[in-house]
Amino acid sequence: MSEVDLEAKIPNNVGLRDNKRLMKALETWQPAFLDWWKDMGPSDFNEDQIYLRTAVGVGKGGWAHFDYVKMPEYRWGIFLAEGPEDRKIHFGDHLGENAWKEVPGEMRNRLRRLIVTQGDTEPASVEQQRLLGKTAPSLYDLRNLFQVNVEEGRHLWAMVYLLHTYFGKDGREEAEALLQRHSGDEDNPRILEAFNNPIETWVDFFCFTTFTDRDGKYQLAALAESAFDPLARSTQFMLTEEAFHMQTGENGVGRILHRTAEIEKEGKDPRKEGAVPFDIMQKYINFWASASMDLFGGEDSTNAAESFAMGLKGRYREGDGIYSDPRALEQSYKAEIPTPEGKLEEKEIPLRRAMNALLLDSYVQDCKRITMRWNRDLEKLGTDFRVVFPSKRFNRKQGIYAGHFYDPEGNPVTEEEWKAKQGDWLPTDADRAYVKSLMHPVYEKGKIANWISPPPTGVNGQPFDFEYVKFH
Ligand code: BYC
Ligand code: FE
Ligand code: FE
Numbered sequence: 001m002s003e004v005d006l007e008a009k010i011p012n013n014v015g016l017r018d019n020k021r022l023m024k025a026l027e028t029w030q031p032a033f034l035d036w037w038k039d040m041g042p043s044d045f046n047e048d049q050i051y052l053r054t055a056v057g058v059g060k061g062g063w064a065h066f067d068y069v070k071m072p073e074y075r076w077g078i079f080l081a082e083g084p085e086d087r088k089i090h091f092g093d094h095l096g097e098n099a100w101k102e103v104p105g106e107m108r109n110r111l112r113r114l115i116v117t118q119g120d121t122e123p124a125s126v127e128q129q130r131l132l133g134k135t136a137p138s139l140y141d142l143r144n145l146f147q148v149n150v151e152e153g154r155h156l157w158a159m160v161y162l163l164h165t166y167f168g169k170d171g172r173e174e175a176e177a178l179l180q181r182h183s184g185d186e187d188n189p190r191i192l193e194a195f196n197n198p199i200e201t202w203v204d205f206f207c208f209t210t211f212t213d214r215d216g217k218y219q220l221a222a223l224a225e226s227a228f229d230p231l232a233r234s235t236q237f238m239l240t241e242e243a244f245h246m247q248t249g250e251n252g253v254g255r256i257l258h259r260t261a262e263i264e265k266e267g268k269d270p271r272k273e274g275a276v277p278f279d280i281m282q283k284y285i286n287f288w289a290s291a292s293m294d295l296f297g298g299e300d301s302t303n304a305a306e307s308f309a310m311g312l313k314g315r316y317r318e319g320d321g322i323y324s325d326p327r328a329l330e331q332s333y334k335a336e337i338p339t340p341e342g343k344l345e346e347k348e349i350p351l352r353r354a355m356n357a358l359l360l361d362s363y364v365q366d367c368k369r370i371t372m373r374w375n376r377d378l379e380k381l382g383t384d385f386r387v388v389f390p391s392k393r394f395n396r397k398q399g400i401y402a403g404h405f406y407d408p409e410g411n412p413v414t415e416e417e418w419k420a421k422q423g424d425w426l427p428t429d430a431d432r433a434y435v436k437s438l439m440h441p442v443y444e445k446g447k448i449a450n451w452i453s454p455p456p457t458g459v460n461g462q463p464f465d466f467e468y469v470k471f472h
Contacts, residue, residue, distance in 0.1 A: 037126075114312060119174075122156040125152050128183045257374055301355070305352040328352050338412075395425070
C-alpha cells in the first residue's frame with residue numbers, strides 16, 4: 001500500500017507518481033470529468049463556497065477534512081482501503097487461493113461489466129439531483145446535497161481508476177462512455193432503471209438517499225468481498241462515505257414525517273400548512289423502495305451465480321464467516337414464485353443462483369429497521385400513522401415478480417384492481433404537483449422551510465445555523 005499523496009494533481013494512495021502512463025491517462029480523463037461536472041452537475045453553484053468534507057486518508061484516526069471549497073475545485077482522489085497483503089479468497093470456486101492483484105483473463109468481461117455498472121450509477125445520481133440546489137429547504141440541506149454529489153463524483157473516480165489500470169484500451173473507452181451516457185437520455189440512458197428516474201423534489205431526494213443509496217451500500221458490500229483485491233479495497237473505502245448518504249436520507253424523511261406529525265398534533269391540516277401529508281410520504285416511499293429493489297436484479301440469476309462462483313461478488317458480510325457453506329453448493333433458497341394463474345408457489349432455487357435474492361433480503365431487513373426508527377418517533381409524537389415498507393413483490397420491474405400485480409402488502413391483485421388502486425399506492429401527478437409546489441429555496445442562515453423539521457445536530461459539530469454555504 002502506498003502513502004497518501006495529497007499534493008498530486010489527483011490525490012491518491014495508489015502510487016500514481018510511480019506509474020507515469022497511468023497518471024497520464026487519468027490526467028487526460030480529468031478535464032473530461034470536470035467538463036461533465038460543469039455541464040451535468042449542480043452547475044448553478046460552481047462559484048459558491050461550500051463547507052465540505054474531503055477524503056484525505058484511509059486511516060481510522062480521521063480520514064476526512066472539512067473546509068470551504070468551490071465544488072469544481074474539490075479534490076477528488078483515488079483511495080484504496082488498507083488490508084493484508086496476503087488476503088485469501090474466502091468464497092466461491094477459488095476458495096482458499098490468493099486474492100488477485102491482476103484480473104484473470106477468463107474473468108475480464110464479467111468483472112468489467114460489474115465495474116462499469118457500478119461506475120455508471122455514480123454520475124447518474126449527480127445528474128438526477130442537479131437542479132435540487134435551487135429549492136433547498138435550508139443551507140444545511142443544501143450543503144448535504146453537495147456533499148453527496150461530490151462523493152458520488154469520487155466514487156466515479158474510484159471505478160475509473162480500476163478501468164484505466166486493469167482493462168487497457170477497453171477500460172479507457174468504458175471510462176469515457178461513463179461521461180457520455182446520461183440519466184434519462186432517450187438515446188443513451190444510464191444502465192440501471194432507477195438511475196433514469198427524475199429526482200424532482202427533496203422528497204424524492206431523501207427517499208432516494210434512504211433506499212437507492214442503500215442499494216449502493218449492499219452492492220458495494222458484496223463487491224468489497226471480491227477476490228479481485230483492488231475492487232475489494234476501492235469499494236471498502238467507498239462504504240465509509242456511503243454511510244453519510246444514507247443518513248442524509250433517513251434523517252431527511254424522518255424530519256419531514258416529524259414536521260407533519262407536529263402539525264397534526266396542533267390540530268391543523270398538513271396540506272393547508274404547506275407540509276407533506278403522511279399518505280403522500282408513504283407513496284413516495286413505495287415508489288423509491290420498489291425501484292431500488294429492482295436494482296438487485298433477478299432473484300434467480302445465472303449472472304449472479306457466475307459472479308459468486310468466480311469470486312467476484314460475495315454475500316453480505318461473507319468475510320465475517322457467518323455462512324456455513326462458503327462455496328454455496330449445498331443449499332437452496334426458498335422463493336415464492338408466481339404461477340401462470342397468478343398464484344404464489346414455493347420453489348427452491350440453487351443457492352448460487354439466488355445470490356441477488358439473498359442480498360435483497362439483507363437489504364429489506366435493513367430498510368425495515370429504518371422504518372421502525374421513523375415509526376418510533378411518530379409514536380413518541382402521539383400520531384397514529386405508521387410507515388410501512390412495501391413487500392418485495394410490489395411494483396417490480398425486474399425479477400420473478402415483474403409483470404405480475406401485487407398490493408403493497410404483497411397480495412396478488414388483478415390488473416384491473418392494480419389500475420384502480422395504483423393512485424393510492426404510488427404518487428399521482430397531482431401528488432407530485434403538490435409536493436413540487438412546496439419546493440422553494442430557503443437560503444437564510446438558521447432558517448428552514450415549513451415542510452421539514454430542523455435536524456437535531458449540524459455537520460461536524462457545527463450548529464444548524466452555521467453558514468454552510470457562502471454565496472459568491
Ligand atoms: N435495470 O441476471 P440478472 C449505487 C439487467 S447503487 C436495468 O437478473 P444481475 C448508487 C442485468 O444487467 C449500486 N437492467 O441480474 C446508489 C442483466 O443484463 P444482461 C450499483 C437490469 O446481472 C445511489 C439482465 O437484466 N451497483 O452505487 O445479476 C447513488 C439480467 O439480470 C436491472 C451495482 O449494481 C435494472 N434494475 O444483477 C449513487 C453493482 N437489473 O447482462 C450510486 C454491479 C438487472 O443480460 N452490478 N438488469 O445484459 C451488478 O452486480 C449487477 O449487474 C446487478 C444486476 C445487481 C445490477
Ligand atoms: Fe456512490
Ligand atoms: Fe451514495
